[in-house]
Every structure is written in structure tokens, then in C-alpha cells.
Amino acid sequence: MQGIAGNIAAAGIGLRQYKRGTAPMPERGVLIGAIIDACEDAGLAPSEIDGFASFGDDQNEPVRLMPDLGIKDLRWCSTVFGGGGGGIAAAIGQAAAAIMTGQASAVVVYRALVQGSSGRLSAAVMAHHLNSHMAGAGLVAPAQMCAIRAMRLFEHHGVPPEAAEAIVQACYYHGSRNPEAVAYGKSISHEDYEKSRIISEPFHLFDCSRENDGAGAVLFVSAEKARDLKKKPAYVLGVAQGAEKGWGDLLENDDADQYATAGFKSVARHLWDQTGLRPDDIDVAQVYENFSAQAVASIIDHGFCRIEEAGDFFRLENLIAPSGKLPINTSGGNIAQGFVHGIGMMIESVRQIRGDSPNQVPEAKTCLLAGGPGAPIVSSAIFGSEQPD
Amino acid sequence: MTAEIEALTSGADGPYFEGLKAGEIRVQKCAGCSEIHWPAVFRCPDCGSWEHVWQTVSPEGRIFSWTRTWHAFGGPAAHKPPFVSVVVSLLDADHVRLIGTLDRPDAAVAIGARVRADITEVDFLDRKIPTLIWSLV
Numbered sequence: 001m002q003g004i005a006g007n008i009a010a011a012g013i014g015l016r017q018y019k020r021g022t023a024p025m026p027e028r029g030v031l032i033g034a035i036i037d038a039c040e041d042a043g044l045a046p047s048e049i050d051g052f053a054s055f056g057d058d059q060n061e062p063v064r065l066m067p068d069l070g071i072k073d074l075r076w077c078s079t080v081f082g083g084g085g086g087g088i089a090a091a092i093g094q095a096a097a098a099i100m101t102g103q104a105s106a107v108v109v110y111r112a113l114v115q116g117s118s119g120r121l122s123a124a125v126m127a128h129h130l131n132s133h134m135a136g137a138g139l140v141a142p143a144q145m146c147a148i149r150a151m152r153l154f155e156h157h158g159v160p161p162e163a164a165e166a167i168v169q170a171c172y173y174h175g176s177r178n179p180e181a182v183a184y185g186k187s188i189s190h191e192d193y194e195k196s197r198i199i200s201e202p203f204h205l206f207d208c209s210r211e212n213d214g215a216g217a218v219l220f221v222s223a224e225k226a227r228d229l230k231k232k233p234a235y236v237l238g239v240a241q242g243a244e245k246g247w248g249d250l251l252e253n254d255d256a257d258q259y260a261t262a263g264f265k266s267v268a269r270h271l272w273d274q275t276g277l278r279p280d281d282i283d284v285a286q287v288y289e290n291f292s293a294q295a296v297a298s299i300i301d302h303g304f305c306r307i308e309e310a311g312d313f314f315r316l317e318n319l320i321a322p323s324g325k326l327p328i329n330t331s332g333g334n335i336a337q338g339f340v341h342g343i344g345m346m347i348e349s350v351r352q353i354r355g356d357s358p359n360q361v362p363e364a365k366t367c368l369l370a371g372g373p374g375a376p377i378v379s380s381a382i383f384g385s386e387q388p389d
Numbered sequence: 390m391t392a393e394i395e396a397l398t399s400g401a402d403g404p405y406f407e408g409l410k411a412g413e414i415r416v417q418k419c420a421g422c423s424e425i426h427w428p429a430v431f432r433c434p435d436c437g438s439w440e441h442v443w444q445t446v447s448p449e450g451r452i453f454s455w456t457r458t459w460h461a462f463g464g465p466a467a468h469k470p471p472f473v474s475v476v477v478s479l480l481d482a483d484h485v486r487l488i489g490t491l492d493r494p495d496a497a498v499a500i501g502a503r504v505r506a507d508i509t510e511v512d513f514l515d516r517k518i519p520t521l522i523w524s525l526v
């Protein structure tokens with residue numbers, strides 16, 4: 001069986017991001033703009049796109065994008081189940097499935113989110129999951145559901161809350177140095193963090209990503225075709241998605257050894273097996289942080305440190321470019337670059353491999369994209385600068 | 390069971406909410422192999438049975454995790470911030486965890502603390518939802 005193994009690559013990226021409520025066009029228009037940007041970046045005519053994959057209940061059906069893009073022959077449309085960001089990397093897996101089996105040749109992975117068009121993301125995610133057990137207990141927001149897991153991670157497993165603050169500070173460190181980030185030029189002190197209002201214990205306001213309007217698109221093609229286009233290819237080395245028994249939409253009845261994780265137990269194992277890589281081989285990571293503690297759990301799940309080592313590992317100096325042990329969220333991430341349901345993190349993964357990041361890790365050869373943590377199904381992918389032999 | 394409740398459940402756990410309305414906590418037990426399944430299932434993954442009985446359990450447990458909500462997210466009006474939501478492992482079936490709230494927002498909540506439940510009903514989105522209010526014992 002042929003693996004993904006660099007047989008497809010990201011060839012073009014486009015991101016249009018606005019403060020919530022300020023998008024200049026309705027959602028579909030913004031999305032078409034991002035797709036056009038990705039095509040111009042790659043040097044591919046938009047009419048050549050023949051496939052789409054998305055995640056997180058995106059409301060823009062690909063067939064409705066055809067007229068504006070001039071698409072002649074639509075051959076692949078798919079989306080990953082789940083209301084949250086868990087499926088973001090899995091959407092790349094769908095692009096790989098389409099391209100490597102000859103069902104499509106140029107697949108755009110996209111996500112668009114403009115409040116005036118599709119409402120608040122948090123409300124949409126929760127509507128996807130809401131039931132009487134949770135609603136009866138006042139649990140109606142993703143922040144609360146993630147806070148309960150974080151509480152167990154801190155209080156029972158002994159991960160210090162400072163680990164979560166280190167994630168937030170790393171995001172701000174990078175975001176403050178990225179002219180395209182909402183946090184450009186802004187830093188937060190420990191006091192700012194501590195004094196920010198409490199949302200749902202243990203989360204402060206700064207632990208939570210906040211929605212922006214916008215859309216992002218990444219164009220995937222075969223490795224061969226990518227080498228003929230304008231930009232340096234960011235090869236997809238592997239993708240894994242799913243959930244292991246004992247995890248996922250279980251009314252808080254996840255197995256005790258998985259409860260305070262981010263749900264990547266099986267996904268991380270499959271990703272490492274598939275690629276033959278180990279955590280030590282990863283130069284930089286974009287770790288989806290809907291909430292800070294979930295990013296801590298995600299990094300532990302992927303094997304970068306053990307839960308007992310979290311206090312040592314999650315220090316700002318370890319998490320920042322250019323020379324931290326594991327620079328994360330180098331554009332600022334969802335927390336400080338901007339949050340369009342995580343699509344900005346896929347785009348930053350490609351930039352790191354190209355060498356175009358505002359916080360470049362020198363000669364980054366591999367970048368992990370860890371998808372929305374804590375979701376009933378999660379997914380991860382690895383991008384690389386070279387196609388493996 | 391009312392349609393209002395059914396609309397917010399998987400359907401397999403309808404008897405749980407029926408039980409709450411009758412003043413009891415009932416959990417699902419497989420009629421074939423006696424395994425307790427939670428969340429409720431239609432089909433037992435262990436023996437393949439589709440038949441279940443609903444067993445009444447003691448309303449006692451230990452806090453498995455919790456959060457105190459300060460932001461007004463728009464949940465049931467009965468839960469005015471700050472309020473504490475808890476996940477509780479049942480003493481009678483410790484692999485079963487139920488979700489509820491604590492009776493006092495300022496309670497000395499901690500993982501492992503013993504709690505006991507009362508049953509109440511809250512209004513949410515034009516529905517009456519039976520739910521558990523736990524107190525520290």
C-alpha cells in the first residue's frame with residue numbers, strides 16, 4: 001500500500017482575516033478571495049481546481065464556489081465530521097486520498113467563518129454537541145467543556161497551570177512579531193494574564209482563542225505537479241485522524257487514562273508509525289489551541305514530553321523561535337494571530353517549510369500540525385521540505 | 390417521555406431522564422451480560438444484546454472534575470454565574486460519571502470529594518430538563 005509519504009504537497013496559500021464583524025463581504029465572497037490568493041500564490045488558474053475538502057461544519061458547499069472560480073469540472077467534495085477543529089488535518093488526508101487515487105488533481109482545503117453569515121463559531125460548535133446532560137448542568141460552551149478537562153489535568157495529574165500560561169505567552173511572543181497578527185506589537189505580562197477575568201475555572205480570558213472573521217485556503221496537488229508551480233512545495237509526510245476506544249463524545253465518561261488528554265492517543269501513534277518520524281525529528285509545530293491547556297495536553301499526547309515533565313518542558317524559552325526545543329504557533333496561533341477555526345495554523349505550517357514565516361525556525365525541515373484538541377475526533381499532519389525517498 | 394426531552398438526547402438514554410422525573414438515578418444494564426453501559430447504548434458491544442434493564446443506583450459519588458463558570462454563556466437561567474458544574478463518579482458504579490451542578494457556588498470543591506445528589510428541573514430553550522444538583526457531604 002502506498003503511503004502519503006510526500007506524494008502530495010501544499011502549493012498555494014491564501015488567508016484573509018478581519019476583526020470580528022468587519023469583513024468587507026459575506027462569507028462566501030471572503031472565501032473566494034482566499035482561494036484566488038492561494039491560486040495566485042501557486043501560479044495555478046482557479047478554473048483548474050477540481051476538488052475541495054473542509055471540516056468543522058463549514059457552510060460553503062463547494063458547488064456554490066464553481067461560478068466565481070470558473071471551475072469547469074468538479075470531481076471531489078468532502079468534509080470531516082465534527083463541529084470543532086478536530087478535523088482540520090484530516091481534511092488534508094482527504095485531499096491526499098483524492099489526489100493519490102486520481103479522483104482529483106487540485107484540491108483546496110478551506111475554512112471560512114464570517115459571523116454575519118454563519119453566526120458565532122462557539123455557538124455552532126456547541127449546537128453540534130449539546131444534549132440535556134450538559135445543558136442541565138449549565139455546560140453550554142466549548143470553554144466550559146475544555147475547562148473541566150483542564151481542571152483534572154492540573155488538579156489530579158499535577159500539571160502546573162504555568163504550563164498553560166507558557167502556551168499563551170509563546171503565542172503572544174510570536175504574534176507580537178507578526179505584522180498580520182491581531183496581537184502585532186502587543187505583549188502581555190504575567191500580571192496581565194493573572195488579572196484577566198476568569199471565564200470558566202481554571203481559564204482566564206487569555207487562555208481562550210477568540211474568533212475572527214475570515215477565510216483560509218490551501219491548495220494541494222501531487223508532488224510532481226507542485227514542483228512545476230511557483231512556490232517551494234510543502235510536502236505532506238503523513239496524516240492521521242480518529243479516536244481510540246475510551247475517547248469521544250461520551251458525556252465525560254472517557255477512560256480515566258484519556259480523560260485529561262487532548263484525545264490524540266491513537267492518532268499520534270498512527271502519525272509516527274506512518275511517517276517513521278519521532279517527536280525529536282520535528283523542527284516546529286503548529287498546535288491548535290482552542291484553549292491553552294488543551295495545547296499542553298496535545299503536545300504531551302504527541303510525545304514531546306511526559307506528563308510528569310510538563311513543568312520543565314512548558315517554559316517560554318522552549319516554545320519560541322528560532323531556537324526553542326519546540327517552537328510552537330510561530331504566527332501567533334489561534335490565540336494571538338487570529339482564529340478562523342484554525343486554518344491559519346495550516347497556512348503557517350506551509351510558511352515554515354517554505355522559509356517564509358514571520359518567526360522562522362532556521363532551515364525547518366518538518367512541521368507538525370496538531371488539529372483541534374479535545375474534540376471527539378482529532379487529527380494531525382506533518383509537513384516536510386523534502387519528499388522522502 | 391416528552392418529546393421536549395427526547396429532542397436533546399441520543400434516544401438510548403431516554404429512561405435515564407424518565408428515572409430522574411420519577412426521583413431516581415437509573416443506569417443502563419445489559420440484559421444479556423449484566424454490563425453497565427454509560428453513555429447508554431442501543432446495542433451491547435460486549436455480548437450483542439439489544440435488551441437492557443435500568444437499574445436504580447444510590448445518588449452518591451465522588452467529584453471526578455469540575456469547573457466554576459464566571460462568564461454568562463447563556464445556559465439555563467437557574468444557573469446564574471458563578472456556578473459550579475461537576476462530573477461525578479457514582480459510588481455504586483464508579484465507571485459511570487454523571488454531570489450536574491453543585492448546590493453552592495462557593496463550596497470547597499475538590500476532585501475526590503464525596504457528594505450526594507438531589508434531582509431538580511431547569512428550563513432551557515423552552516424545554517424542562519431534569520438534572521442533578523450535588524452537595525458536598
Ligand SMILES: [Zn+2]
Pocket residue numbers: 419420421422423424433434435436437438
Ligand atoms: Zn451485554
